[in-house]
Amino acid sequence: MPLGPLRPSPLVEQAVDRLRDQIAEGHWPVGSRLPGETTLAGTLGVGRSTVREALRALAGAGLVRPRQGAGVFVIATHPAEDRTTRLRRAAVADLYEVRMLIEVQAARLAAARRTEADIAALRTALDGRRTAARQDDAAFVDADVALHTAIVRAAHNPVLTDLFGDFGPALRDGLIDLVALLALREHDPDPGDASHSALVEAIERGDPDTAARLLHDELEQTLARLRQT
Incomplete structure (x- = not known):
């Protein structure tokens, strides 16, 4: 040139x-x-x-x-997303579809099989998520993944636990992207606290249907936002 x-x-x-x-x-x-x-x-x-x-x-x-x-x-009042951003949205949406397949069933099993040790781990992880809300996005995502990992472990299915363990790194990267794409923490540093608290309570009291529904609804709402054009 x-x-x-x-x-x-x-x-x-x-x-x-x-x-x-x-x-x-x-x-x-x-x-x-x-x-x-x-x-x-x-x-x-x-x-x-x-x-x-x-x-x-x-x-x-x-x-x-x-x-x-x-x-x-x-022809428009706001800029169109560039190709890279659209691809990131699509990738995170794909990730969330897999989350629904794994985690909704895990939440159902966790509510039926949880032990006192599992409940303590869930409470600790929920507190950790709240504490991380005062930190940066990466720390918050790590705390969120830790809570969901505790839910999967409470299902007491070793295959499911291993599957989620392999899925973990991709999930972490996807969640960090998600926070940026949807500006999830722009107005609320601890998004989803109420729904996560309700989820832990449903598992603690042994309510599989409510636990599965709460997690399904949360993931479905996020998917809907990701798919908006």
Whole structure:
């Protein structure tokens, strides 16, 4: 690639941010035509080339679309997810489908087979999850996986325990991705505390149907959010 002149990227980025904010706030509704390059350049105090680059970036984000001879039109108020993010969502969704196959049945068995030692381990793991809520995402995910591991162990099925053990590393990576993709801890550092507490209580009192339902519903809700487009 031949060496060419530097692009004024900071100026372009500022123009993109300003135009994106205007679109998101409804200043130009979906379906409306943006002002021409000359008008935008004058409003933003930049050159037409900067405006042209900014519009190209907005088109790449799925916010606008140029129509030959007609101008540039708004087609969305929020950027479309890039391919990498869509693939991450799909991968985590696949992971959650496997979780449902393993963990819902494990919760049912745990409620029927748990011992006093299992109940103590579950309570300790639940407390650990709450403590980790004050830490970073990785620590919180590790504590969450520890609680679910304790549930699987309480099922007292060695094949199921080994299967979940092999699944653990992929689950951890998927959960860290999940927290980022859905911004799960943005407003609540301990998401799902109430449902996890209810799950532990159902296992403790020996209620297989409720334990299975609680875990199924929680995973299904997350799957639904992941599949939203």
